[in-house]
Amino acid sequence: MNKIAFMAIASLAIAACGTTGTNNVKALQDSTIKIHDEIMPQIAHFDRDAVKIDSILNSLKTLKAAKADLDTTATRKDLSILKANLESATDHMMDWMKGYNPDSTDVKYFEIELQKVADMKKIFDEVSKESQEKLKNF
Numbered sequence: 001m002n003k004i005a006f007m008a009i010a011s012l013a014i015a016a017c018g019t020t021g022t023n024n025v026k027a028l029q030d031s032t033i034k035i036h037d038e039i040m041p042q043i044a045h046f047d048r049d050a051v052k053i054d055s056i057l058n059s060l061k062t063l064k065a066a067k068a069d070l071d072t073t074a075t076r077k078d079l080s081i082l083k084a085n086l087e088s089a090t091d092h093m094m095d096w097m098k099g100y101n102p103d104s105t106d107v108k109y110f111e112i113e114l115q116k117v118a119d120m121k122k123i124f125d126e127v128s129k130e131s132q133e134k135l136k137n138f
Contacts, residue, residue, distance in 0.1 A: 020054070025106070028111060028114055032113050032117050035114070035117040035120075039117070039121050042089075042124050045128070046090050046128075047086075049083075050086050052088055052135060053082060058070045060076065063138075079134065082131060082134050085130060092123065093120060093124075096120060100113060
């Protein structure tokens, strides 16, 4: 996934050399929104996972009774960290969206924004993987 984001940025940079400023801004803006649109649906999954975590944490006693070898202290810690990571990724996206200026005509602005969403995609992918791994047994 990281290679895809890098390749998209690199190809845009190469393509930008032969385009006018307006076309370059449009290409960068389109790429930025494309990455945003890829990761935005994950927020709904993150919200569902956060609700699932709350449910698990509230029923640890019951889970312990059914599964005697469950380390409830470690489970509580792992799931609390996961929930914080899910919320942090979501908050990061919301903050980015609030600050995003689609009306800018500055090429440098869109280069920076493209890098921001590419970095955010990495975070979302990592948190998604972490969530799948930690919640697979619940």
